[in-house]
Amino acid sequence: MELTRLLTIRLSRFWLLSLSITFLVGLLMAIMAYSQLTYRFQQHHIDVIEQSLASHLHQQELPQINLWLPDLIRSADALEARVWNGQELLYEYVSGQLADMPRVIDLQLPQQPKVRMQLLLPQPLWHYLPNKFEIWIVLMGFVGVLITARLGYRWYADQLAGLETIGERCHLILKGRYELARNRYSKGHPRFINRAISQLLDQLAEAKKERARFDTFIRSNTFLDHETRIGNRLLFDNRLDALSGSSGMMSHGALLLLEFEELEQLHQLLGDNGLREYLLLNVDHIGRMLQSVPNSVLTRRSHSQFAVLVTQISLAEAEQLASRLVKLCASLKPDEVAQHDAFCHVGCAYFKLGDEPNQLLEEAEMALRAAQMQGNNNWFMYDKGAVDAEFARGSVRWRTFLEMALADKRFVNFAQPVIDADGLVHHREIFTRAREVDGNLVRATLFLPMAIKCGLIPQIERFTLERIIYDLLPSGHGADYFSINLAHDTLMNNDFFRWLKRIMLEHRDLMPRLIVEVDESFTVEALVQLQPRLQMIKMMGARLCVDHVGQQVISTQYIVEAGFDMVKLHRSLVKQIHLRPENQLFIRSLMGSLPLTDIDVVAEGVELLEEWQTLKILGISAAQGPLFSDPISID
Incomplete structure (x- = not known):
């Protein structure tokens, strides 16, 4: 753009300069022509005087020179004129006018060598100036x-x-x-x-x-069930693997298995279309119910079995969810099987940190069989008494603990590096843990859900953001970049957003080194309300990153609309990717649907070297996870 404008300015200047030079050359030629014309005009008068003098001398009329010569001298605008015959002055004319640097013209006739005439004339160029x-x-x-x-x-x-x-x-x-x-x-x-x-x-x-539609179609056929359009068994396995590491489950929650009995009989009564409509009705109602349950995933494991995986949920909440799920499915039972009281059953298994995924599936299956043995539409909880004591706090105790931690500034920041394909630090993601009075650290997976419920998440994330802007960015080198994940409640909080706008404006020189991460799920759901605030963050110079990409099979058009600069893949896509061609196909399709701009694609939860090598072959820009470094305290 600058080069094009520069070229057009140069062309315009060249045209104007050429026109100016042409005009100046024409003006110079006109002045030269005018000068030559005045000299020729004056020379013409001199020639007339010389011819007249020669003619009168030939006629022997030299004594009458006073009669004819003055008129000729005045017509030539002569200043002075003198005529000598030898040493004798025959005629003298003085006009009385003065001129600078006058021309002196001496005339001598070849016929009469003794007769000569001297004229004093003004410079013709200055004498004949235009009027x-x-x-x-x-x-x-x-x-x-x-x-x-x-x-x-x-x-x-x-x-x-x-x-x-x-x-x-x-x-x-x-x-x-x-x-x-x-x-x-x-x-x-x-x-x-x-x-x-x-x-x-x-x-x-x-x-x-x-x-984008084609890539969505590819991803849909990889991870979605064709009948119900929810996640299939492969997506369930990926999500379960993503929640587990080498030491077992990395969070706490519940796994619910929903089994529909007599589904084959219902198929014979309703047919293909009728059964499909019934399943879609159940999926729609279950999906609406799970909208109020954060961190939940609904998938179809088999023809008659569905699975609900929920993290960061208490035992009491898991029991309530199982009861609501059974009541909902029982209420949607078709009239054709109304006489069956045992149409749907739910088996629930609660898990904690360190539990094995295979053991969790076995416990959920055992709970489901126990529910089926009881007959009727009911649920059974496989409770081995392994509820986290930390999570067993009541809401009032959690609020008190978090408020005291905010007042005493007992939140500890951890940084995990993100490594690019060249082995250099791309940026560092900041995590937060709460410190108890006795010095123990409480994981974010425990206190963040309670902080959201208590409405304290904006204050906690503001505290972390102040730590980054006031301490980390000014003290770090110019190449140090830091990212922070902001929750939906935080970004939509008007008080927090006004504070964020003010502090970003005050430290605008540091904003290019700040990366703001938002979760994909609520970005897609609330894109219209969220987009103006994201654009303001970009206008202040900070970069935008969408986190947990790949949990949903959706179009990537929102990445273009919101103007994200970075994409972070969910760990469920990265886990064992070197052994899963379907995950590789999913990532290739996802990256192919991204716009051809400078969007960095980062993988989360990389644990094995084989995973990182496969990701680099797929074109991933950077990665983070235990393979490179665990989160390190920066306080």
Whole structure:
């Protein structure tokens, strides 16, 4: 864009300079012609005087020189004139006028060598200056030339303005900002080039949408059940693996297995379409119920069995969820099987940190069998008494603990490096843990859900953000970048957002080294409300990152609309990826649907070298996880 504008300015200046040089050359030639004309005019008078003098001498009329010579001298505008015959002065004329550097002309006739004449004439160029009328005509002509040049320059600039617009659009295209290039349409010349670029950009936008739909279709066929359009068994296995590490489960929660009895009989009564409509009805109602349950996933493990995986939930809440699930499915039972009292059963297994995923599945299956043995529509909880004591706190105790931790500033920050493909630190993600009075640290997976319930998450994340802006960014080197994950409640809190806007404006020079992460799930759900706030963060210079990408099989168009600079893949896609071709296909499809811009794709939860090598082959920009480093305290 700058280069194009520079070229057009240079062309305009070259045109104006050429016109000015042409005008000056013409003016110089006119002055030279005028000078030659005045000299020739004066020389003509001198020739007339010389011819007249020779003619009168030939007629022996030299004594009557006083009769005919004065008129000729005055017509030549001579200052002085003298005629000698030898040493005798025959005639003398003095006009009384003065002139600077006058011309002295000596005339001597070949016929009469003794007779000579001397004329004192003014310089012709200065003597024959134009009068007021002539000067006025010259000025009018000069003004006419200036007006013509101005009109020509404006016309020339209008013609080149189209080239500048084309240059700007081409510059945006090279940077991958296709939407801005499409909106930068101009009616400048040449118009057909603008129309051609616009048509190609429209076709490209349509092709990108079609590619996004195709990639969504690929991912859907990989991880979605074809009948119910929810996650299939493969997605369930990935999600369960993502929650576990080498030391077992990395969080606490519950696994609920929902089994529909007599589904084959119902299939015979309702047919394919009827059974599909019944399953979709159940899935729709269960999905609505789970909207109020954060961190929940609904998948279909088999033809008649569904699974609900919920993390960061208490035992009491898991029991309530199982009871509600049974009542909901029982209420949706079709009339064809109304006489069956044992139509649906739920088996629930509660897990804690360190539990093995295989053992969890066995416990959930045993709970399901126990529920089926009881008959009727009911549920059974496999409770081995392994509820986290930390999570067993009541809501009032959690609020008191978190408020005291905020007042005493007992939140400890940890940083985990994100390593790029060259082995360098791309940025560091900041995590928070709460310190108890006795010095023990409480994991974020424990206190964050309670902080959200208590409405304290904005204060906690504000405390962490202040630590980054006031301490880490100023003290770090210019190459140190830090990221922080902000919750939906935090970003939508008006008080927090006003504070964020003010502090980012005060420290705008540090904002290019700050990365704000948001979760994909609530970004997609509340994109319209969230987008203006995300745009403000970008305007302040900070970068945007969408976290936990891949949990849902959705179009990536929201990444373009929200203007994200970075994408972090969910650990369920990364776990054992070197052994899972379907996950590799999913990531290839996901990356293929991203716009061709500078969007970094980062993988979370990398534990094995084989995983990192496979991710680099797939084109992942950077990764974080236990393979590189665990979170390290920075306090």
